[in-house]
Structures are given as structure tokens and as C-alpha cells.
Amino acid sequence: MTRPVLVGNCSGFYGDRLAAAREMVDGGPIDVLTGDYLAELTMLILWKAKRKDPAAGYARTFLAQLEEVLGTCLDRGVKIVANAGGLNPPGLAAEVTALAERLGLHPRVAHVDGDDIVDRLDELQAAGHDLAHLDTGRKLGESAVRPVTANAYLGGFGIAAALDAGADVVVTGRVTDASLAVGPAAWWHGWTPGDLDAVAGAMAAGHVIECGPQATGGNYAFFDEVTDRRYPGFPVAEIAADGSSVITKHPGTGGLVSVGTVTAQLLYEIAEPAYAGPDAVAHFDTLALEPDGEHRVRISGTRGSAPPDTLKVALNHEGGYRNTMTLVLTGLDIEAKAAWAEQELFDLLGGRDRFAEVDVRLLRFDHPDATANEQATAHLKITVKDPDRSRVGRAFSNTTMELALGGYPGFHTTTPPSAESAFGVYWPTVVPAAEVEHRVTLPDGTVTAIAPVTVTAERPAPVPTPSAGPPDGPTRRVPLGVVAGARSGDKGGNANIGLWTRTDAEYAWLRSLVTPDRVRELLPEARDLAVHVHELPNLRAVNVVVVGLLGEGVASATRPDPQAKGLGEFLRSRVVDVPEALLPDHLERR
Structure with a gap:
């Protein structure tokens, strides 16, 4: 086949829009329907489900979506590929077959597994x-x-x-998000593991569409550009034989596909520009973006190099138990009230060292001389963690309520006393690819092993950095976001912030501004942390990684924004000196 393969996404996470599968199938032509259901936290959620029911461990919402579209997909020859198998791909494959029988349909169902190595950890360490x-x-x-x-x-x-x-239907365990596009493209175009540039191009396309409407105007920093405020249509990637692609959406759907929306998603949670996967390393600092019509953006020129000889592994372990109570502070002397409450509470509890971990945060929302009660309030959020559930359960939250009549004036809480909850901890690591058996159970029951990619290739050079420096002349103190967009997220315990601009002059200024020290200045939380800044001049972008900002991952984090989803917007709100020559007309010289 020589024409591009049309890959449509219908899920960016477990719990995403249920109607997206039907809307993707009914909204226009596609060849493959894909869905991404897995995240680091999701694996822990699925483990808890499987612990209660050994037959569980997969994303159940996939079956609800499949029931609406399976017949249509079979009639039209649309393939379905999803990583909804989670911790139980064979179980989900069996459920797909059972669902199809109830519907009077006969799809050929395959599943991919071998990713689950939890029972081999002792063996691997012994080796x-x-x-x-x-x-x-x-x-x-x-x-x-x-x-x-x-x-x-x-x-x-x-x-x-x-x-x-x-x-007709392929369900997998933990494949990379981009693999959901790489696999169909490799099948369609007949690629082999040596086709590194093509595979890298499909990785870029897959990375753009894997989070669904984040590629089509969702969570977009310059949201004033999104004039169609209906819920965004989910994205489609038209992947050509050379790995280039066009990102688009079905006609008549909401949102926006632009160079900006695609740039934002390319930067999402990538760390360095050399985006490593099991099939190739896609070098995002080599690709080019250009408009290709309304709601169409072409990605071309992506270079690939050989993948590492290791595979990333996501481990999760139980971290113990936690509980949180949030105290409301109102009006005057907020800091003094918070200090009193904290001291009094831990005196009643027997001391802070009674717990394995304590996190206390004063969250200020109050304004002087507020005209409404709620505008004069702040929150004191107190979280305790311990391996002993009895210490952080009602013994903690009930004691908090003892401050109600004997503490600071105006005491109340956001919730009644609560019980403890278990939390998990994320542990990223690697194993040699040769130690992992990548298995495919074909529709006829045959089990096939997929060998690790062992080709070699040199690392390509990035697109040259523009030589121009930032513009001279007077500056104004304005929010960073006047010039730069941002998209942020998590990679385990690390926060990732992609920043981009729309002109070469803006980028020359941005790259001179964003240094590790300046990031620590603008993000006080990062003052004692390692900060890495990576340049992507081809996207007029920099990518910032703040190591350890999110602790041990989202399942254990006590930070109010545990996945750093709002961190980029906070950074955009910080005031910096911007050359007046870069400011929009309404903000230029006063």
C-alpha cells in the first residue's frame, strides 16, 4: 500500500471520553482506531483491581467503547489497536471475543504481552x-x-x-504510547526494524495523537486561537511510507489543529529531544512542522537512530498509608493562625516524628479587605504518611477536629474526618531488551516471539540553532506567557515543562532567558533541585526537566498539582523583562 495509513485516536487515558470511539469511527475515514489507556498510575490502579478479582486488570471502558463500534469497524475494514490489556491482555482478548459473540460478530483477535516481569525480578537481579x-x-x-x-x-x-x-483487534499490555501508531504504520507500509527514520517519524506522530484532544486545542496555552470552543475532535495521523505525517481531525469537529497545538504536544513529557523507544530513538530536534491546509499540520524530516539495548521498566510498590485534612483559615493573621494550628495539632498527636512523613502546606487564596468571605480564606493542608495505617487513619483526622473549639478563631475544615488510604510509589528502571520476551498470540492461537531491535545507526545532528541573538532595546516587565506557550506534565518524580514561541526573534530571547538558574528563580519549589534545559530550535522551543519536584511519583505525591499539569501555566504567569520589540501591539510602548 502506498497511500498514508489513517490512524485515529479515541483515548488518552483510562477514563477518557467514552463517546470518542464512536465519534472517530462515524466522523470520517480511518484505517486504524487506536486507544491509549495506560499511565504509570494506571498500572497501580489495575493491580488493585486484579488483586480483588484475578480475572480483572484491564481497562474495562475499552469494552464499552468497542461494543459501539466493533460491527462498523469490521464492515469497513478498520483495525482496532489498544493497550487496554494493562496487566491482563489475555483476559481482555477473551472478553473481546465474548463480547463479539454476544453481538453476533466474528473478529480475529490477537494480544501482545511479555511486558509483565514482576514475577522475574529476583531472577533478573540474580543474573x-x-x-x-x-x-x-x-x-x-x-x-x-x-x-x-x-x-x-x-x-x-x-x-x-x-x-x-x-x-482485526489487537490488545496489548505495556507498549509505549507511540507504539500504538508505529505498529499499524509498520504493518501498512511493510517497514522493518532497519527503517529507523520512518519509524522515528511514526513515533513523532504517535506521540502527538496519544493524548487525544491535547493535539487538537485541548490544554493549549494560546487558547484565544481556539475559536471553535466545542469539545475538540480527537486527532487523526495520516502516516506516509517515509514516516512523515499529517496531523488532523475529522471535519466539523471542535477545537484546532495548528503548528502551535502540534508543537505543544510534541514537547509534552519528552525530557531530552532524543525521544527513546524500543524501536528507535526519534530525534525531535530534527523534524519540521508546516501547515498543510485548514486543521492540517505536516510533520516531516524526523531522523531516527538505533534504540538502546535496554527497555524502560515501570515498577510500582506499596508505599504505606496516608491521610490529609485541610484546615480553613480566614481573615487576619493567616500565618500566625497556621503556625498555631500546626503546633497544637502535632502536640495532640504526640509529635511529628510519630509519622514516617509529614507534609504541611499553607495555600494562600486570601485578599486584603476582601468583599466576600471566601476571598479572605487560605488553606492549611496537612498530610501524614506511615506504614501503620492506624496512625494515619481516624486517629489523625479525628484529632484534627479537636481544634474546632480549642484552636485558632474561625476554625473549620474542607471535609469531615476521613479514613486512611493506601498509596503507591513509582520506581523507573531498565532491563536488557534481550531479557524480555515480547510475545504475540495470533488469532489462530499461535504464539510468536518478537526479537529486540538490534540495528545500529549514528545519532543525527540537530537542526542548527539560529545565530541571531535576542533583540536590543528597552524592555517591559510582563508575564512570560505573553510571548511563550507552555505545556507541562510528569515523568515519575520529575516535572517536564515545554516552552515554545512563534517567531525566531522570540525564540532567540527565550533561549537566552531559560537557564537552570533562572528556572530555579522563577520556580521557587525548584531552588534546591537539579534542572535540565534542552533546546529544540526547529520548534522554537526549550524543554525543562525539574528532577524530583514530584517526589516519588503521582501516587505518593503530596503536592497540590501532583502531575505538574498546571506548572507550565504558573511559569507563564511569572513576570520577566521582555524586549518591547517582541510585545503585541497593545502591550508595546506606553
């Missing part, structure tokens, strides 16, 4: 693989933790093999 934490360097064997999930990120060639064997 000399220390499973060290990617950020801290701590070896798993030196810790006291016992992971409850351990999943290697597989590539797309297992999906391609299933489709090549005639599968």
Missing part, C-alpha cells in the same frame, strides 16, 4: 541486573520494597505482526 532507580541510582536490592507491578515498555513490531497475521 546481575540491579534494576537501579533511573533518577536516584539506588539499586532495587538495596531497598526494602517489593514491587507489585513491573512492566517493560514494548515496541510496535508485535502489533505489526498481529495485523500482518490478519487480526
Whole structure:
């Protein structure tokens, strides 16, 4: 086949818009319907479900979506590929078959697994693989933790093999998000593991569409550009034989596809521009974006190099128990009231050292001489953690209520006393790719092993950085976001912030502004943390990684924004000196 393969996404996370599958199938032509359901936190959620019911462990919402579209997809020859198998791909494959039988349909169903290595951790460590934490360097064997999930990120060639064997539906465990596009594209165009540039291009396309409407105007910093405020249509990637693609959406759907919306998603949670996967390393600092018509953006020129000989593995382990109570402080002397409440509470509890971890945050929302009660309030958020659930359960939250009549004036809380809840901790590591059996169970029951990619290739050079410096002349103190867009998110315990501009002059200024020290100044939370800044001049962008800002990952984080989703917008709100020559007309010289 020589024409591009049309890959439409219908899910960016477990719990995303249920109607998206039907809307994607009914809204226009596609060849493959994909859905991404897995995140680091999702694996822990699925483990809890499987612990209660061994037959569970997959994304149940996928079945609800499938029921609405399976018949139409079979009639039209649309393939369905989803990582909804989670911790139980064979179980989900069986459920798909059972659903189809109830509907009187007969799809050929395949599944991909082998990613789950939780039962092999002792064996792997005995073989000399220390499973060290990617950020801290701590070896798993030196810790006291016992992971409850351990999943290697597989590539797309297992999906391609299933489709090549005639599968109509392919469900997988933990493959990379981009693999959901790489696999269908490799099948459609007949790529082999040596086609690194093409695979890298499909990785870029897959990364753009994997979060659904974030590519079509959702969460977009310059949202004034989104004139159609209906819920955005989910994205479609038209992936050509050379790996180039066009990102678009179905006609008549809401949102926006522009160079800006695609740039924002390319920067999302990537860390360095060399975006590593099991099939290739896609170098995002080599690709080019250009408009290709209304709601159409072309991605071309992506260079690929050989993948590492290791696979990333996401481990999760139980961290203990936690509880949070939020005290409301009103009016005058907010800081003094907070200090009194904190001291009094921990005196009643027997001291802070009674708990394994304590996190106290004063969140200020109050305004002087407020005209409404709620505008004069602040929150004192107190979180305690401990391996002993009894310490952080009602013993903690009920004691908090003892301040009601004997504490600071105006005491009340945002919730009644609550029970403890279990939390998990994320541990990223790697294992040799050769140690992981990437398996495909074909529609006829045959099990096929997919060998690791072993090709070699040199790392390509990035697109040259523009030589122009920032413009001279007077400056104005305005929010950074007047000039720069941002999109932020999490990678385990690290926060990722992509910043981009729309002109070369703006980029020359941005790259001179954004240094590790300046990031620490603008983000006080990061003052004692490692900060890495990566340049992507081809996108007029920089990508910032703040190491350790999110602690041990979203499941254990006590930060109010545990996945750093709002961190980019906070950074955009910080006031900096911007050359007047870069300001919009209404903000130029006064």
C-alpha cells in the first residue's frame, strides 16, 4: 500500500471520553482506531483491581467503547489497536471475543504481552541486573520494597505482526504510547526494524495523537486561537511510507489543529529531544512542522537512530498509608493562625516524628479587605504518611477536629474526618531488551516471539540553532506567557515543562532567558533541585526537566498539582523583562 495509513485516536487515558470511539469511527475515514489507556498510575490502579478479582486488570471502558463500534469497524475494514490489556491482555482478548459473540460478530483477535516481569525480578537481579532507580541510582536490592507491578515498555513490531497475521483487534499490555501508531504504520507500509527514520517519524506522530484532544486545542496555552470552543475532535495521523505525517481531525469537529497545538504536544513529557523507544530513538530536534491546509499540520524530516539495548521498566510498590485534612483559615493573621494550628495539632498527636512523613502546606487564596468571605480564606493542608495505617487513619483526622473549639478563631475544615488510604510509589528502571520476551498470540492461537531491535545507526545532528541573538532595546516587565506557550506534565518524580514561541526573534530571547538558574528563580519549589534545559530550535522551543519536584511519583505525591499539569501555566504567569520589540501591539510602548 502506498497511500498514508489513517490512524485515529479515541483515548488518552483510562477514563477518557467514552463517546470518542464512536465519534472517530462515524466522523470520517480511518484505517486504524487506536486507544491509549495506560499511565504509570494506571498500572497501580489495575493491580488493585486484579488483586480483588484475578480475572480483572484491564481497562474495562475499552469494552464499552468497542461494543459501539466493533460491527462498523469490521464492515469497513478498520483495525482496532489498544493497550487496554494493562496487566491482563489475555483476559481482555477473551472478553473481546465474548463480547463479539454476544453481538453476533466474528473478529480475529490477537494480544501482545511479555511486558509483565514482576514475577522475574529476583531472577533478573540474580543474573546481575540491579534494576537501579533511573533518577536516584539506588539499586532495587538495596531497598526494602517489593514491587507489585513491573512492566517493560514494548515496541510496535508485535502489533505489526498481529495485523500482518490478519487480526482485526489487537490488545496489548505495556507498549509505549507511540507504539500504538508505529505498529499499524509498520504493518501498512511493510517497514522493518532497519527503517529507523520512518519509524522515528511514526513515533513523532504517535506521540502527538496519544493524548487525544491535547493535539487538537485541548490544554493549549494560546487558547484565544481556539475559536471553535466545542469539545475538540480527537486527532487523526495520516502516516506516509517515509514516516512523515499529517496531523488532523475529522471535519466539523471542535477545537484546532495548528503548528502551535502540534508543537505543544510534541514537547509534552519528552525530557531530552532524543525521544527513546524500543524501536528507535526519534530525534525531535530534527523534524519540521508546516501547515498543510485548514486543521492540517505536516510533520516531516524526523531522523531516527538505533534504540538502546535496554527497555524502560515501570515498577510500582506499596508505599504505606496516608491521610490529609485541610484546615480553613480566614481573615487576619493567616500565618500566625497556621503556625498555631500546626503546633497544637502535632502536640495532640504526640509529635511529628510519630509519622514516617509529614507534609504541611499553607495555600494562600486570601485578599486584603476582601468583599466576600471566601476571598479572605487560605488553606492549611496537612498530610501524614506511615506504614501503620492506624496512625494515619481516624486517629489523625479525628484529632484534627479537636481544634474546632480549642484552636485558632474561625476554625473549620474542607471535609469531615476521613479514613486512611493506601498509596503507591513509582520506581523507573531498565532491563536488557534481550531479557524480555515480547510475545504475540495470533488469532489462530499461535504464539510468536518478537526479537529486540538490534540495528545500529549514528545519532543525527540537530537542526542548527539560529545565530541571531535576542533583540536590543528597552524592555517591559510582563508575564512570560505573553510571548511563550507552555505545556507541562510528569515523568515519575520529575516535572517536564515545554516552552515554545512563534517567531525566531522570540525564540532567540527565550533561549537566552531559560537557564537552570533562572528556572530555579522563577520556580521557587525548584531552588534546591537539579534542572535540565534542552533546546529544540526547529520548534522554537526549550524543554525543562525539574528532577524530583514530584517526589516519588503521582501516587505518593503530596503536592497540590501532583502531575505538574498546571506548572507550565504558573511559569507563564511569572513576570520577566521582555524586549518591547517582541510585545503585541497593545502591550508595546506606553
